[in-house]
Amino acid sequence: MTATTRRTEPLVFEPVKQNRNFEVVVQVVRDKMMRGELQPGDKLPPERELAKQLDVSRNVVREALRILENAGLVVTKKGAYGGAFVSEGSATQMSQVLSDLIMLNAIKVSDLCEARTLLLEMIIDQIKRRESIPDLTALDANLAETEEAVAARDSARRVAVARDFYHQIAELTGNTALVYTTDAQTELTQTFLQFRIGDMAPEVLLNSRRSFIEHLRAGRFDEAKEELRAHLDRVHTGLWDRS
Amino acid sequence: MTATTRRTEPLVFEPVKQNRNFEVVVQVVRDKMMRGELQPGDKLPPERELAKQLDVSRNVVREALRILENAGLVVTKKGAYGGAFVSEGSATQMSQVLSDLIMLNAIKVSDLCEARTLLLEMIIDQIKRRESIPDLTALDANLAETEEAVAARDSARRVAVARDFYHQIAELTGNTALVYTTDAQTELTQTFLQFRIGDMAPEVLLNSRRSFIEHLRAGRFDEAKEELRAHLDRVHTGLWDRS
DNA sequence: TTTCATGATTGGTATTACCAATAGAAGAAC
DNA sequence: GTTCTTCTATTGGTAATACCAATCATGAAA
Structure with missing residues (x-):
């Protein structure tokens, strides 16, 4: 089984599971919530700031926020002193x-x-x-x-x-x-x-x-x-x- | 009660409920699904095309797709002949x-x-x-x-x-x-x-x-x-x- | 004291550009 | 002709920038 051996059924590697960036962002926030570092009422950093900290584009952050918002985990408010706030649960x-x-x-x-x-x-x-x-x-x-x-x-x-x-x-x-x-x-x-x-x-x-x-x-x-x-x-x- | 009357408690109008654009897009897709115009397995237009048709930016379309995807209503596949496909239900x-x-x-x-x-x-x-x-x-x-x-x-x-x-x-x-x-x-x-x-x-x-x-x-x-x-x-x- | 204007903050949208994966088509090797 | 490789068009994923719109604290003006 040399390196040049030709095989129809070659080595099976790990799936590598290439997550999309906004999924990673969602996971990061979820983890913070699970660890209790983010509790209901807490405010997430502004989108631009969060993007800078996580080294992704603001687009990615926003797509992540849409997912979190849709899941009922955060609510977003516009304007000064606005932002994404960790939510209470609801049915x-x-x-x-x-x-x-x-x-x-x-x-x-x-x-x-x-x-x-x-x-x-x-x-x-x-x-x-x-x-x-x-x-x-x-x-x-x-x-x-x-x-x-x-x-x-x-x-x-x-x-x-x-x-x-x-x-x-x-x-x-x-x-x-x-x-x-x-x-x-x-x-x-x-x-x-x-x-x-x-x-x-x-x-x-x-x-x-x-x-x-x-x-x-x-x-x-x-x-x-x-x-x-x-x-x-x-x-x-x-x-x-x-x- | 003339038009020039000054009032501290003026007319109470309808809330107008200014929906965000991506929410409208989500609703449009949901409606199509509810009417049966979109059925499991069907493919949505490409993001750029959908943006053009709905006259919104591609960003808005993508945020809407994130919501639909997260709700389990569509799955997204990359590449040629890829796109957003209406999904089957799952628990x-x-x-x-x-x-x-x-x-x-x-x-x-x-x-x-x-x-x-x-x-x-x-x-x-x-x-x-x-x-x-x-x-x-x-x-x-x-x-x-x-x-x-x-x-x-x-x-x-x-x-x-x-x-x-x-x-x-x-x-x-x-x-x-x-x-x-x-x-x-x-x-x-x-x-x-x-x-x-x-x-x-x-x-x-x-x-x-x-x-x-x-x-x-x-x-x-x-x-x-x-x-x-x-x-x-x-x-x-x-x-x-x-x- | 009350009211109003102002400005800074922050989410919402638009635009452009480029990367990356995918599947079919075209071409090359046999 | 068949099989394999390469090419290419399509399409989602990401980045970057600019501007609009809502909001609230602050302070000026009445």
Whole structure:
């Protein structure tokens, strides 16, 4: 096996994995965040300064910032004392990912609705497993807000309050992952529903909410679950025939 | 209220919401995808051409492409006959989002592990609800592959086969949303585990897999669930003390 | 004290130029 | 004619420069 040997299947070298520069920049920032050197609220250097420090063009820095921004890791503000700031987390990104998967026909809307129902049922099961009556202060407050929004015919607020309703249910588990997942699902579903918000008769909504909360308060978790499922079925109906 | 009236609290106009150009470009492409004018495999025009058509600079187009690429909607290839191609969906983006949320301390690793366990238990419940013995061909094949990988001491393959194991379980529900969620969770967990893959004794792993599958085959869903939970507890143990 | 102008900072966009990888086409060697 | 090599056009990746536009602190002016 000399150096001049001709081979059809020659040495297999490492892939070398030539990363593009902006990917390296993204990784550098991610690392700083992971090490805690960059925390939520911190400000990154200005683009020109960052480019100089990393010895790349400002173009590269900007493309990296777009990726970080899109990932929800930083937000950018213009003007003096502006810049790229490390962000807090939010469920928006997760919701966007799911939306994209639906767009690519990788996920069916009907499946997503079913998953949402199952997720919320699972959450009720989790609360039940605690074997203690949960603190329903937040849900009571939410119900009051719902009544106000309905009375005021403020559909925008109705949507916001509905989002908070499911958020508060997820909060009862104390599991942050479940909270974010729930928020993402709710946000996405509401995106698809959009204008259809007002379709449901107010009294049906309020009755469902009231009986759900009362079931929980009385420790009737299975009945609460059933009420929730029935409500979600009503909301989801007619969603997946449209796409 | 004449035109010359001076007011400290003047007319409140619409926010105008001045979108940045690259955001507009992203939206244009997203719309085309949503309308089906762009389907997986299709090729976008070259950057220079796209810039000319949309009457923006190539910089703007590139920043938009970074966003689309990062969202998993397109992949970019260099060289002649290269370009940006509309992608198939994958669970990688969802996994990345969860990872970022952990990095921002918005989600605790322990919560994510618990959520994963709950998700898989829920999936078993779903299979049980079908009241028919599921098709276990894929899981049987997976077991055989696991045995091979263990015998060959091929840890990379062990990881890949493990990912497929959970994927196949999720597939049994026929719910695409659950499949993607499961894949994302698995991928993320494996990212955190990394080197710790070989820690588990091979016979423990294989025994767990075998008894899980046999439980399913015999319709003992609750026992299968219990076996799975025990296995996941073993895998997850020691994960969340480290971060 | 309040209001307004100003200027410095910083992100957003445009333009130009060149490098580097890729795949097909053309040509050379057999 | 077949196979291999080389060439070349295409296209993404990077750099550099210039200018616009928003923002906020500062200080002047009323």
